Amino acid sequence: MKSPQCHKCLCEYNRLTEARFWSRILMEHALFIQLGLAPNEEKLSAEAQRFVDLFDNLLNRLNKVKRLNPELLEELIEAVKAIIEFKAKVLRLIIQCKMRPGSNYPLLLDHIRREAERFLNLLTTPVAEDALTLLLQQEVFWLRIMKEHIEFIIHLLDPSERELLEQAHEFRKTFSRLLETARDLDSMAETSPGKFNDVIQFTKNVIQHTKQLSNFKAAAFELDEACKILGIIADPLLLDHVRREADKFLSELDELLPEVEKCYFGQVR
Ligand SMILES: [Fe+2]
Ligand SMILES: [Fe+2]
Numbered sequence: 001m002k003s004p005q006c007h008k009c010l011c012e013y014n015r016l017t018e019a020r021f022w023s024r025i026l027m028e029h030a031l032f033i034q035l036g037l038a039p040n041e042e043k044l045s046a047e048a049q050r051f052v053d054l055f056d057n058l059l060n061r062l063n064k065v066k067r068l069n070p071e072l073l074e075e076l077i078e079a080v081k082a083i084i085e086f087k088a089k090v091l092r093l094i095i096q097c098k099m100r101p102g103s104n105y106p107l108l109l110d111h112i113r114r115e116a117e118r119f120l121n122l123l124t125t126p127v128a129e130d131a132l133t134l135l136l137q138q139e140v141f142w143l144r145i146m147k148e149h150i151e152f153i154i155h156l157l158d159p160s161e162r163e164l165l166e167q168a169h170e171f172r173k174t175f176s177r178l179l180e181t182a183r184d185l186d187s188m189a190e191t192s193p194g195k196f197n198d199v200i201q202f203t204k205n206v207i208q209h210t211k212q213l214s215n216f217k218a219a220a221f222e223l224d225e226a227c228k229i230l231g232i233i234a235d236p237l238l239l240d241h242v243r244r245e246a247d248k249f250l251s252e253l254d255e256l257l258p259e260v261e262k263c264y265f266g267q268v269r
Pocket of ligand 1 (some may be wrong): 209241245
């Protein structure tokens with residue numbers, strides 16, 4: 001029998017920590033879009049630069065405050081909504097062939113749009129799901145993100161980088177499989193089981209693979225910084241960015257797994 005405290009998830013997001021993490025991420029997204037634009041897209045480039053400045057400014061202020069006051073929260077929400085619309089606009093223009101994509105993959109634009117949507121949700125919706133639902137939702141969200149990171153890396157490496165490409169293809173297979181399983185488990189959890197040991201085993205597996213992926217990204221970042229990778233990666237910062245997102249996923253799992261273990265682990269009768 002679950003204790004009453006297990007009915008609601010005890011993990012309350014620290015909004016200020018989230019805001020600092022995501023503001024940096026969103027600032028970098030604007031920079032990546034700018035770097036990927038075709039040279040004649042001056043207006044969009046200026047717009048991207050405004051978002052770099054906007055989130056840089058917000059980040060500086062977030063680093064100085066001790067709590068997220070309502071005015072700053074409101075400003076942040078407006079800024080996130082605006083960058084979501086900017087990403088959607090660039091994606092729409094590319095989909096409709098109204099502009100050349102430069103080196104902005106449509107899926108990358110959709111990927112960073114989804115990341116911003118998630119942050120907006122954290123800022124505007126109270127977290128009151130139960131721990132199992134929350135854990136599985138996070139896994140479905142982040143495993144898709146992790147799989148796409150690998151796909152982007154595959155497309156940015158030079159075809160001659162066969163060793164790295166082979167490792168990346170292995171990761172892609174693993175994360176595609178994990179994502180599919182997470183979606184299945186998430187669907188099964190809709191039946192509100194009192195215990196769900198499989199999810200715990202699965203999450204431990206996810207943690208192990210995500211640590212390996214984080215190490216792979218960190219190693220690729222170091223190689224790129226030292227000019228030891230061939231490819232068309234516009235800035236090594238992209239590799240550090242995706243490594244930080246993997247670590248964010250890990251830290252969320254670290255917080256939620258003990259909660260789920262406490263509430264949803266049961267012995268077989
Ligand atoms: Fe990102
Ligand atoms: Fe990402």
